Amino acid sequence: MDIGEIARRAGVSRSTVSYALSGKRAVSESTRRRIEKVIAEAGYRPNAAARALKEGRTRTLGLVIPPASQRLTDMQLDFVASVVEAAAQIDLDVLLSPSGGDHDRSFERLVTGRRVDGVIVMEIRLEDARVERLRQTALPFVGIGRTADPDSMSWIDVDYGNLITRCVDHLADLGHTHIALINRSEELVASGYGPGHRALAGFLEAVERRNLTGVDVCCADDRVAGEARFDELRARHPEVTAIATINEAALPGIERALARHGMTVPRDFSITGVVAQHWAEYFRPPLTAADVPAHEIGARAVELLQEQIATPGTPPRHILLAPPIALRSSTGPAPRMTRHDG
Amino acid sequence: MDIGEIARRAGVSRSTVSYALSGKRAVSESTRRRIEKVIAEAGYRPNAAARALKEGRTRTLGLVIPPASQRLTDMQLDFVASVVEAAAQIDLDVLLSPSGGDHDRSFERLVTGRRVDGVIVMEIRLEDARVERLRQTALPFVGIGRTADPDSMSWIDVDYGNLITRCVDHLADLGHTHIALINRSEELVASGYGPGHRALAGFLEAVERRNLTGVDVCCADDRVAGEARFDELRARHPEVTAIATINEAALPGIERALARHGMTVPRDFSITGVVAQHWAEYFRPPLTAADVPAHEIGARAVELLQEQIATPGTPPRHILLAPPIALRSSTGPAPRMTRHDG
DNA sequence: TTGTAAGCGTTATCAA
DNA sequence: TTGATAACGCTTACAA
Numbered sequence A, B: 001m002d003i004g005e006i007a008r009r010a011g012v013s014r015s016t017v018s019y020a021l022s023g024k025r026a027v028s029e030s031t032r033r034r035i036e037k038v039i040a041e042a043g044y045r046p047n048a049a050a051r052a053l054k055e056g057r058t059r060t061l062g063l064v065i066p067p068a069s070q071r072l073t074d075m076q077l078d079f080v081a082s083v084v085e086a087a088a089q090i091d092l093d094v095l096l097s098p099s100g101g102d103h104d105r106s107f108e109r110l111v112t113g114r115r116v117d118g119v120i121v122m123e124i125r126l127e128d129a130r131v132e133r134l135r136q137t138a139l140p141f142v143g144i145g146r147t148a149d150p151d152s153m154s155w156i157d158v159d160y161g162n163l164i165t166r167c168v169d170h171l172a173d174l175g176h177t178h179i180a181l182i183n184r185s186e187e188l189v190a191s192g193y194g195p196g197h198r199a200l201a202g203f204l205e206a207v208e209r210r211n212l213t214g215v216d217v218c219c220a221d222d223r224v225a226g227e228a229r230f231d232e233l234r235a236r237h238p239e240v241t242a243i244a245t246i247n248e249a250a251l252p253g254i255e256r257a258l259a260r261h262g263m264t265v266p267r268d269f270s271i272t273g274v275v276a277q278h279w280a281e282y283f284r285p286p287l288t289a290a291d292v293p294a295h296e297i298g299a300r301a302v303e304l305l306q307e308q309i310a311t312p313g314t315p316p317r318h319i320l321l322a323p324p325i326a327l328r329s330s331t332g333p334a335p336r337m338t339r340h341d342g
Numbered sequence C: 001t002t003g004t005a006a007g008c009g010t011t012a013t014c015a016a
Numbered sequence D: 001t002t003g004a005t006a007a008c009g010c011t012t013a014c015a016a
Helices: A003-010 A014-022 A029-042 A048-055 A074-089 A105-112 A129-137 A160-173 A186-190 A194-209 A223-236 A248-260 A277-282 A294-310 B003-010 B014-022 B029-042 B048-055 B074-089 B105-112 B129-137 B160-173 B186-190 B194-209 B223-236 B248-260 B277-282 B294-310
Strands: A060-065 A093-098 A118-121 A141-144 A154-158 A178-182 A213-217 A242-245 A270-276 A288-292 A318-321 B060-065 B093-098 B118-122 B141-144 B154-158 B178-182 B213-217 B242-245 B270-276 B288-292 B318-321
Touching: A003 A014, A003 A029, A014 A029, A048 B048, A060 A074, A060 A105, A074 A093, A074 A248, A074 A270, A074 A294, A074 B093, A093 A105, A093 B074, A093 B105, A105 A129, A105 B093, A118 A129, A118 A294, A129 A141, A141 A294, A154 A294, A160 A178, A160 A194, A160 A242, A160 A270, A160 A288, A178 A194, A178 A223, A186 A194, A194 A213, A213 A223, A223 A248, A242 A248, A248 A270, A270 A277, A277 A288, A294 A318, B003 B014, B003 B029, B014 B029, B060 B074, B060 B105, B074 B093, B074 B118, B074 B248, B074 B270, B074 B294, B093 B105, B105 B129, B118 B129, B118 B294, B129 B141, B141 B294, B154 B294, B160 B178, B160 B194, B160 B242, B160 B270, B160 B288, B178 B194, B178 B223, B186 B194, B194 B213, B213 B223, B223 B248, B242 B248, B248 B270, B270 B277, B277 B288, B294 B318
Parallel strands: A060 A093, A060 A118, A118 A141, A141 A154, A154 A318, A178 A213, A178 A242, A242 A270, A270 A288, B060 B093, B060 B118, B118 B141, B141 B154, B154 B318, B178 B213, B178 B242, B242 B270, B270 B288
Antiparallel strands: A093 B093
């Protein structure tokens, strides 16, 4: 069933059918209705490949996700879901590419096979081969996250540095003097993962400025690691009375370890950080934290990309989000003295 | 940069370049090398739309996921990740469509716009409009899950009915006589979600056969709901000493409620079910459960679909997985008498 | 208001 | 071993 068949059945030319569909040329009311009727009966839809070939655009977005080998975090999932949803809203499809580094076949297909009109890249590194590759191809793209040299591309990011600084300030105001940062995984930070680096920088700045003692630890993105890292922290640095974290996946493990050590939050220990809202709200007691608006991020990434696609050559735009720190119940005055574990 | 430009630079015709690329016709060693060199230098890749138009296939798979409005569960995420990964292995791209019911624009684009060579549908209902639609279009498809009338389509599913039956038998063998089933969400079950129905059927069958008292409760796919449902269960049915569940997302909440009620697993209460492995292993104590091999499911769904695509008209194939129940530490003999909450 | 025809970048048939 | 050429199904400039 192609446009020619529809034209035949409606007794018009193919171009008239095309124009009736696109509205780019006036079509008399009567023929338009006739055509629509035939189309409805035949269940016709234009062939996407033919249309893409002719128009030079695919009405499809590429979304580069971390390879499945490393299980995606809840927040990454939120990004994927919100990007897909936002794209669907404006009748755009989304092609997924699980690509970590460069030279991935699926990534190459995406950027150089003209399979998509633009690309959204997640989990950007400070130095990111995928961004370099994308730059070469002149394909519109936006990052969820930004590189070390962020001016030349469009991106949306969370201001982890600033937010962690404010978390530490909050803890310092409450009298805490020994504070730990629970970062993302060692590999991620080692590979130049932006949020990890910027959170650490913000942490160190605040610790220095407020004259505190800081210890920073990396932690894999899961509950088991969270529990283990907290145990180690207690063993090596019993003087620490508060932590700030950007590792939401570790929270359940930290909560469990806290309970196992017989510690009550926030009486014996304070905890805060930058995490997705539902993690903050589920923590017991609810976590004082900056809520990362994952859903908004995906939606605005699509907007940014649409802009780039619609008017190529538009100067890149940047959105740096610093959501307020929602005061809940997980932070309190520093305990007078270090308690022993139960 | 198109195939004509490559041909010009290599001093051959377009067809020769095409054949050099596909290998469908012999090309002399020397010209083949020359062409390859030019292609590498130019960074040429065939235009996917042109190729799809000519070949009548897109080298793309469609994956229908639940709409983002209802946040995806961990296991659903595993399916998505493993499908994408398996497809990438064989150089297939994956187009996502967030579609719950029928008549979704993105779903319609997928099935009738010839955007994909085949479709994988997740979260199949017993009566599923998407499956009906797919059947009409004669597009190859496979379900992760199966409808009430499963013979006419290819699918891969977990045998929730059988597995829950075995869980109940296991509990009965341990002397439990009052057992609860924690099912998935009310809406999901009400809408005819297969695993929910089949788990319930298996539960009722075993309860009847073993002459037990069973109570089944629906529970939303999150920790908060798990905690609340367990509290209600304790209040209304204090005689229940064990639960079987297919709702992994509720587990952390159940664990927390258990602790709050001062109950120790498995001394005071037993729990088992059918969940993804990492949930079972993270539970404290580790959960005796049938581990759903989410990664394998995605990979085999892609295999099944490839089969349908490669040889249309192939009789549908079915894979019903019944992974063994891994004996861990969350089930034990029924307590002698009902304990009061702490 | 409508029709004709060119062309998007491939692949594959038919000739050479 | 290679080259010309006709499709694939659509959109759109140009004619009428």
